[in-house]
Amino acid sequence: MQSAWIGDALAAALTRDGKEGLSRQLTRWLRQWIGEGKLAADTRLPASRDLARQLGIGRNTVIDAYEQLLAEGYLDTRHGSGTFVCALFKRHTVAAPEQRTTLGLSDRGQTLEALTRRDDDYHGAFVPCIPEIRAFPHRQWQQLLARHQRQARLLDFNYQAGGGLPALRQALADYLQMSRAVRCHPDQILITQGTQHSLALCALLLADPGDVAWMEEPGYLGARVALHMAGLQTVAAPVDEHGLDPEKIADPRPPKLIYATPSYQYPLGVTMPLARRLTLIDHARQANAWIIEDDYDSEFRYSSQPLPALQGLSEDARVIYLGTLSKVMYPGLRTGYIVVPETLVDAFRAANTRLNPEGHYPLQSALAEFIENGQFARHIRRMRDLYQERQHCLRAVVADSVASEWAWSSGHAGMHVLATLPPHLDETRLSQMAALEGIWLATLGKHFQAPPDRQGLVIGYAGVTEQDIRRGVGVMDRLARAHL
Ligand SMILES: Cc1ncc(COP(=O)(O)O)c(C=O)c1O
Known part of the structure; x- marks a missing residue:
C-alpha cells in the first residue's frame, strides 16, 4: 500500500522560513501521522529521490529524516522494495473497506457504518455545533446534581414511564x-436522550418503510441517517436563501x-421567513404529512x-417540535425533548418506554431546578455573547487571509458559518x-444526498x-494558497 497524498501533504506542511530545518520538519510530520494512524502500518513511503524532487529539496534531507524514523522504530526497510511504516503501529489502523464486509454486518449495518464513521477526537477548530463546554458552570451544576441525587426518592431509581420527570416537563413547557x-x-x-433519539422515534412512529420523507438538501446527516435506518426514502428538498422550498x-x-431546521438551517445558516413557514405548513396539511422541526x-x-x-404558528399545524440541551448545555448530557400533539402523546410515551426505557430522574430533577432558578437562561446569555465575540474574531482573522475571498454566510445566528469555496479549490483535499x-x-x-452543486x-x-481560531485559519490559509 502506498499513500499518494504523502508528498502533497508534506509540500503543504513544510515551512521554509528557516526556523526549523527541513529534515526535522519531515521527521516531525511523518512521526505525527504515523502516531495518529493517518499513515497506516505497511504503507510504503515515496522513494527518497521522488519525494526530494516533489518537494524541491535535497535527497539527503529526505534520507536523514527516514533514517531518524528507522532508528526510532517508526519505519522499516524491506530489501529491494522500499521504506514502510512499521507494523508495530498496526494498532492504529482501521479495517480496509473490503475487510468490513466480512465483519458480519447486515446491509443496513454496513450502510450505517459507512455513513457514520467519524473521528473520536471531535473537538477544537473548527468542529461544527460544539458549544464551549469549558465555560459551562460545572461547579454549580455538580453541586446541584449531588443534592438532587441525595434527595431522590427510592422510586426515582426504578424504571420510569412518564415521558420524563413532571417537574422537568413543566420547566421546559414554560421555557x-x-x-x-x-x-x-x-x-x-x-x-x-437528544435529537438523534427523537428523530429515530419520529421516523419509526410516523412513517412506514418505503414511505417518502422530504429531507433538506443540503441537510443534517444525523436526520438522514435516522430516516434511512427506519427504511424511508429521502427525497431531496432544495434549500435556498429562505430555507427548504x-x-x-x-x-x-x-x-x-418533512425534516426542516427553519430557525437556522443546517448547514447553510439561513432562516426561514414567515411566508415560507406558512407555505410549508400548508404543504404538510395537504399531504397529511408531519413536519419534524429540528430547533437545535x-x-x-x-x-x-x-x-x-x-x-406555534397555527393551532392545527402538523408539526412535531424537537429540542436539545446539547448546544445550550453540553452534548454529553444526552438530553433532548419532543413536543407532540395531544393525540400522539400516549403512543409516543408507550413506544419510547419499550424502545428506550426511561431513567435518570435525579438528573432530570436537577435540570428542572437549573432551568427554573434562572441559571439556564443566564448561561445561554453568556454563551450568546461569547459566541458572538468568537464569530467576530473568526471574521477578523479571516479578513487577513486568502479565505476573505470566499463567500461567507451571514452568521446572524447559530454556532457555525458556511464558507463557499471558489471552484479551483477541492473541499475534500x-x-x-x-x-x-x-x-x-x-x-x-x-x-x-445528490452530487453537490457547490463546495464549501x-x-x-x-x-x-x-x-x-488563529491557528486554524493559518492552516486553512496556507493550504488554500498551495491550491489544493
Ligand atoms: C441540525 C442538528 N440537529 C440536532 C443536533 C443535536 O443532536 P443531539 O441532541 O442528538 O446532540 C445537531 C448537532 O450537531 C445538529 O447539527
Whole structure:
C-alpha cells in the first residue's frame, strides 16, 4: 500500500522560513501521522529521490529524516522494495473497506457504518455545533446534581414511564412557550436522550418503510441517517436563501415526513421567513404529512429576536417540535425533548418506554431546578455573547487571509458559518490536509444526498478559543494558497 497524498501533504506542511530545518520538519510530520494512524502500518513511503524532487529539496534531507524514523522504530526497510511504516503501529489502523464486509454486518449495518464513521477526537477548530463546554458552570451544576441525587426518592431509581420527570416537563413547557412561542402543555413533552433519539422515534412512529420523507438538501446527516435506518426514502428538498422550498421538489410522491431546521438551517445558516413557514405548513396539511422541526440552536441569535417556532404558528399545524440541551448545555448530557400533539402523546410515551426505557430522574430533577432558578437562561446569555465575540474574531482573522475571498454566510445566528469555496479549490483535499494538522474542516459536500452543486466548509467556532481560531485559519490559509 502506498499513500499518494504523502508528498502533497508534506509540500503543504513544510515551512521554509528557516526556523526549523527541513529534515526535522519531515521527521516531525511523518512521526505525527504515523502516531495518529493517518499513515497506516505497511504503507510504503515515496522513494527518497521522488519525494526530494516533489518537494524541491535535497535527497539527503529526505534520507536523514527516514533514517531518524528507522532508528526510532517508526519505519522499516524491506530489501529491494522500499521504506514502510512499521507494523508495530498496526494498532492504529482501521479495517480496509473490503475487510468490513466480512465483519458480519447486515446491509443496513454496513450502510450505517459507512455513513457514520467519524473521528473520536471531535473537538477544537473548527468542529461544527460544539458549544464551549469549558465555560459551562460545572461547579454549580455538580453541586446541584449531588443534592438532587441525595434527595431522590427510592422510586426515582426504578424504571420510569412518564415521558420524563413532571417537574422537568413543566420547566421546559414554560421555557418553550416564552422563548419559542411553542404551544404546549407539559404532558405533550417527552424527554429523550437528544435529537438523534427523537428523530429515530419520529421516523419509526410516523412513517412506514418505503414511505417518502422530504429531507433538506443540503441537510443534517444525523436526520438522514435516522430516516434511512427506519427504511424511508429521502427525497431531496432544495434549500435556498429562505430555507427548504416545498415548491422546488421534483419528486411527485407525497411525503409522510418533512425534516426542516427553519430557525437556522443546517448547514447553510439561513432562516426561514414567515411566508415560507406558512407555505410549508400548508404543504404538510395537504399531504397529511408531519413536519419534524429540528430547533437545535435557535437560542443563539445575534441580530434580532428568534422567530417563533413553526409549531406555534397555527393551532392545527402538523408539526412535531424537537429540542436539545446539547448546544445550550453540553452534548454529553444526552438530553433532548419532543413536543407532540395531544393525540400522539400516549403512543409516543408507550413506544419510547419499550424502545428506550426511561431513567435518570435525579438528573432530570436537577435540570428542572437549573432551568427554573434562572441559571439556564443566564448561561445561554453568556454563551450568546461569547459566541458572538468568537464569530467576530473568526471574521477578523479571516479578513487577513486568502479565505476573505470566499463567500461567507451571514452568521446572524447559530454556532457555525458556511464558507463557499471558489471552484479551483477541492473541499475534500483541503479537509484531509487540514486534518493532518489537527484542524477539522467539515465539507459541505457530505451534507448532500445528490452530487453537490457547490463546495464549501462548515466552520464551527463556538467551542474554539481565539488562539485556536488563529491557528486554524493559518492552516486553512496556507493550504488554500498551495491550491489544493
Ligand atoms: C441540525 C442538528 N440537529 C440536532 C443536533 C443535536 O443532536 P443531539 O441532541 O442528538 O446532540 C445537531 C448537532 O450537531 C445538529 O447539527
